[in-house]
Amino acid sequence: GDSVTQMEGPVTLSEEAFLTINCTYTATGYPSLFWYVQYPGEGLQLLLKATKADDKGSNKGFEATYRKETTSFHLEKGSVQVSDSAVYFCALSVYGQNFVFGPGTRLSVLP
């Protein structure tokens, strides 16, 4: 079945550090890829998405590029802030099917 793998957390960084959260996927069809963020006590919010190979999703300084050849969708941000502390979920969806989530990566940014 379809699956998403993310790097193990938690990740702890200092403010203004560079962030990378790795995500790789396995899908039987041609998936759309997503990054969702969950702040404490809240629901999941879409951070960014890409629907086809080589697309780059970006939002709030975060970026991820859909790499079909490596089946990856790594999340990056050049300079993290304390307010970025949250749990980040990589997800995929093949048309007509449900969304499959990775295990989540908890990010803590220290001032």
Add this chain to the structure above:
Amino acid sequence: AAGVIQSPRHLIKEKRETATLKCYPIPRHDTVYWYQQGPGQDPQFLISFYEKMQSDKGSIPDRFSAQQFSDYHSELNMSSLELGDSALYFCASSLKHRDSNTEAFFGQGTRLTVV
């Protein structure tokens, strides 16, 4: 803009009781998903509906059932509750395009505690 509305936000039930969770999707969205998220876990897919018909089924226990009504709202019915059912239950909605998926928009979730 209207978001996905879930009710109640918090629910406490005793073992073997029944619970009903409600979800009101974003207007004009045609697909509803239900997910269960245990403490420190990723969301696990339970069930989904497309145009009021069940479209996909995940790890939903036989004790649970769900349906989508004519006004597109959905209800998750949970019977014979067990302590392990304590979790955050999310509903999400999306609008299917012809050849790709739009993102799913999630509600704030219902936190169910079984005591």
